[in-house]
């Protein structure tokens with residue numbers, strides 16, 4: 001039996017994202033506790049770290065996890081492998097009572113961006129955390145969308161090559177597809193596009209995100225700026241290094257001199273541009289890798305909320 005204050009979790013995938021996530025669970029005040037760290041590479045830095053920190057480990061993947069005695073107590077499995085590995089892992093978890101919180105862009109389950117829709121899918125057996133770019137930009141599009149109609153959103157995320165493991169590099173297509181789908185489904189944009197840049201500069205660059213929104217017709221620029229700044233503050237509550245690099249920028253296109261969009265024709269309204277930088281907490285990689293934090297901190301926030309919800313549901317009178 002686990003104590004009421006503890007909610008053991010497993011992490012599958014002992015790479016960049018999985019190891020940063022483990023450090024955050026170990027540093028948290030609960031209720032999440034590390035029940036198991038799961039990899040397929042016995043020599044990986046992530047598994048070695050887990051062992052050093054007293055976390056039960058296996059190097060034989062999801063089958064290894066299912067065979068561990070600790071599995072009986074696991075409430076939730078974070079998947080930080082890759083989109084294709086997540087689909088295979090989920091096929092083996094689906095018959096158990098254990099939930100999945102998916103940090104890959106596989107998007108088997110509904111999307112969660114905590115500041116926008118944390119409470120919408122608390123009972124989903126498999127919940128998807130979109131992408132690092134999605135966690136950084138969907139909140140901004142949603143904030144603009146509170147003030148006006150966003151007919152198009154486009155985002156560009158730049159991350160340091162050093163922070164992108166093989167799992168990330170295998171998932172560039174899935175990144176663009178899942179991020180643009182979430183900009184519409186969660187951010188509320190009518191159309192969207194996402195671009196990712198792996199920047200090899202040395203010393204490594206901080207994670208940067210540029211968000212463009214086309215807002216149809218007359219738009220209240222002050223209200224948009226206020227809405228974006230308020231949203232940035234809410235993301236900062238779990239990623240302190242998330243900030244606007246400059247003030248929100250506005251460009252107006254009139255009916256007389258519209259912007260021409262190849263897919264949709266003439267646009268009259270406002271182009272809103274938000275420029276964001278994300279400094280990481282350096283729990284695993286150095287502070288340039290804010291792309292790890294924006295994902296892992298969102299995943300922890302979500303898992304903590306699910307834990308609270310599951311306890312309340314379990315404790316409710318019949």
Ligand SMILES: NC(=O)c1ccc[n+]([C@@H]2O[C@H](COP(=O)([O-])OP(=O)(O)OC[C@H]3O[C@@H](n4cnc5c(N)ncnc54)[C@H](O)[C@@H]3O)[C@@H](O)[C@H]2O)c1
Pocket residue numbers: 012013014015016017018038039040041044046061062080081082083085103104105131132159163164165166167168169171291292295
């Ligand atoms: N790096 C980022 O900034 C970032 C941010 C958000 C989301 N993601 C997503 O997270 C995932 C991991 O990215 P990463 O940069 O940490 O990659 P990574 O290659 O560093 O980590 C993946 C880890 O999973 C392990 N693995 C692969 N298949 C496995 C399996 N079947 N069972 C168990 N372990 C397995 C690998 O050995 C590796 O240790 C990708 O889907 C990526 O798109 C990455």
